Amino acid sequence: MGFEFKTDDKPFHMAFDHDNFDGEGLKEHAFNIRLPDGELSSKQWFFDGIKILYTEAILDRTTHFDWKGDTELISMHFNLQGCTSIQQDGMEAAFELKKNQHNLSYGTQAQGKMMFDELKMKSFVIQFQKESFLNISKNGNESLKRFADSIVAGKPILFSKANLNIDLSQLNCIHSILNCNYAADLKKLFFLSKTIELLVLQAESFNTIQHSNSTYLKYDHDKERIIFARDYLVDNIESPPSLIELAKIAGLNEYKLKRGFKEVFHQTAFSYLSDLRLELAKNQLLEGKKPVTEIAFEMGYCSLQHFSTAFKKKFAVSPSQVK
Missing domain, CATH: 1.10.10.60 (Homeodomain-like)
Structure with a gap:
């Protein structure tokens, strides 16, 4: 199955096939789907065991969609607008990403609700097959190494217990991926470099929070x-x-x-x-x-x-x- 996305109001389903991760070169897909209460558009790229997915939705009213997946993946989530709740099998509780928040997760079975609490939703996700992520992160800092140890042990986990805020460096990196005009071979190399850059920025963001003495904004x-x-x-x-x-x-x-x-x-x-x-x-x-x-x-x-x-x-x- 890979990934399912559906609504309860009307029959709606789309699947992302796990086989798309395999093969050489860069694969690109773009599609637009009419939803019961709006429209969803998405772009996705596959290369070297990595998927980049950018999704926008424009709705007539606030709503939610059910989703589930059965593929072992490591996912970098960047929620640019709207709200997403994710439940991983094996985790104690769901985690919810609000606007301008990001996190990194690993799971073999996952399900949840994409809760669109605004009339516009924007989401940017990078997903890795297990081998690809472990190869990229093996020379990372201690935080990434501990995260990788959980992956090797097959233990579903969040990189950070508290979601982190998307900063300008991360946002610029995301924008550079979405606006890349290189030809296929160079685009693949560019995407790989930016994927690694985003992972580094995410790890550094976690370290900054860890070593912060206090949190000023409480609410x-x-x-x-x-x-x-x-x-x-x-x-x-x-x-x-x-x-x-x-x-x-x-x-x-x-x-x-x-x-x-x-x-x-x-x-x-x-x-x-x-x-x-x-x-x-x-x-x-x-x-x-x-x-x-x-x-x-x-x-x-x-x-x-x-x-x-x-x-x-x-x-x-x-x-x-x-x-």
Whole structure:
């Protein structure tokens, strides 16, 4: 079977065949499915015992779908929007991924509900066959080695008991995978490098939480407001609000916004915004469709010189050298 996905309201089923993991080269699939209460689109890539899956759903109302799988897989979950609950056979309890959360899991039998608590859902998942993951992670840090020991023992496990927050480095890595324009052979190599990078970032994120002295944000509501503040900054990248204005928009006091943002995203709000602007600018420069001046002003820089200075400081090359 591999993987089933269905609703109770109307007959709906799709399966991801385990055999897709086998074979050489890079396999790509994309599909759109009309759901009882909306539409789902998905892209997936298979190579070297690895599957990358990106899924979006747009719904007419909040709903949920049942799913189950019978394949032994290690899964990196990045929940970009919506809420997903996962129950692994052999685990004590289900784990739930909310917006902007990630985790790593191993299981041989799994089932659960994809609970779409918003009208839009976005999910990014990388799955490994056992041998592929153990080969990649064998030179990892102690946390990854302990996780690998559980896999070898056949014990279903979560990498982190508490879900971790998706930071800008991870988000940029995901975006670079989804927007990759390389030809098949180079794309496969690129995907492998980014898969390893995401695993490293995930392991480092876990270590950061482990060595953190305290957690400032105690309630889900406050975390949700911090993520809202981030999304508002991203949506208003050309003319962002001041920190005081952003705090009011998010419904937080300025101190909680500053400290909470640093806890969730590991940098200040405007450091995050600056890095995001430059990453987006670099991607547009690589595409080569717009002149440097247009990109600079689209990213909210008041002058080409200001943009060039910031760009060179971050990437050690000038924008013209990237083009």
